[in-house]
Amino acid sequence: AQSVTQPDIHITVSEGASLELRCNYSYGATPYLFWYVQSPGQGLQLLLKYFSGDTLVQGIKGFEAEFKRSQSSFNLRKPSVHWSDAAEYFCAVGARGNNNDMRFGAGTRLTVKP
Amino acid sequence: DAGVTQSPTHLIKTRGQQVTLRCSPKSGHDTVSWYQQALGQGPQFIFQYYEEEERQRGNFPDRFSGHQFPNYSSELNVNALLLGDSALYLCASSLQGAEGYTFGSGTRLTVV
Numbered sequence: 001a002q003s004v005t006q007p008d009i010h011i012t013v014s015e016g017a018s019l020e021l022r023c024n025y026s027y028g029a030t031p032y033l034f035w036y037v038q039s040p041g042q043g044l045q046l047l048l049k050y051f052s053g054d055t056l057v058q059g060i061k062g063f064e065a066e067f068k069r070s071q072s073s074f075n076l077r078k079p080s081v082h083w084s085d086a087a088e089y090f091c092a093v094g095a096r097g098n099n100n101d102m103r104f105g106a107g108t109r110l111t112v113k114p
Numbered sequence: 115d116a117g118v119t120q121s122p123t124h125l126i127k128t129r130g131q132q133v134t135l136r137c138s139p140k141s142g143h144d145t146v147s148w149y150q151q152a153l154g155q156g157p158q159f160i161f162q163y164y165e166e167e168e169r170q171r172g173n174f175p176d177r178f179s180g181h182q183f184p185n186y187s188s189e190l191n192v193n194a195l196l197l198g199d200s201a202l203y204l205c206a207s208s209l210q211g212a213e214g215y216t217f218g219s220g221t222r223l224t225v226v
């Protein structure tokens with residue numbers, strides 16, 4: 001089965017600084033890849049997704065992610081972080097042709113310093 | 115257009131009791147998946163329902179069961195509650211054959 005690793009449990013960045021959250025996946029074929037954000041006590045909001053095509057994916061709130069097959073990675077980036085970006089971020093991988101089997105990483109908690 | 119709605123939002127139960135959580139999918143969606151998110155962890159897949167049948171199941175014991183109704187809404191039942199069942203339970207809906215889920219805000223279950 002597919003799996004996801006998010007190596008960074010907690011990241012702190014200053015407001016206005018750039019951000020990169022790492023995600024590595026394990027899957028035997030080209031997967032579906034997702035990034036979700038979760039504010040405290042809330043459900044999951046989809047930031048962006050990759051199914052096929054252009055490996056650089058644009059999402060909401062100024063986020064983007066790049067699919068790198070050779071590295072089995074799907075890192076999330078933002079050029080300038082805002083205080084409102086502080087939240088938990090989850091990377092997820094879904095099996096192609098089987099969208100009911102989506103697996104999540106353990107998450108990366110983002111703290112934004114003023 | 116309503117998204118995914120879950121009820122109740124919070125629930126406190128005693129160890130050994132049974133609980134039922136409810137989910138109404140987004141309009142136009144026919145598939146419901148349930149996830150358990152323990153504190154500080156990522157969501158773990160419990161199972162998915164489509165056409166009123168359980169289609170896939172994660173690594174959860176039989177104490178966890180579910181149901182889907184003809185209007186696509188779904189219930190998650192947990193019997194013989196353990197302290198370790200305390201978690202945020204997320205419902206996600208999708209359209210079978212299409213990619214991507216829509217998540218509800220979850221039900222926070224506390225077992226004391």
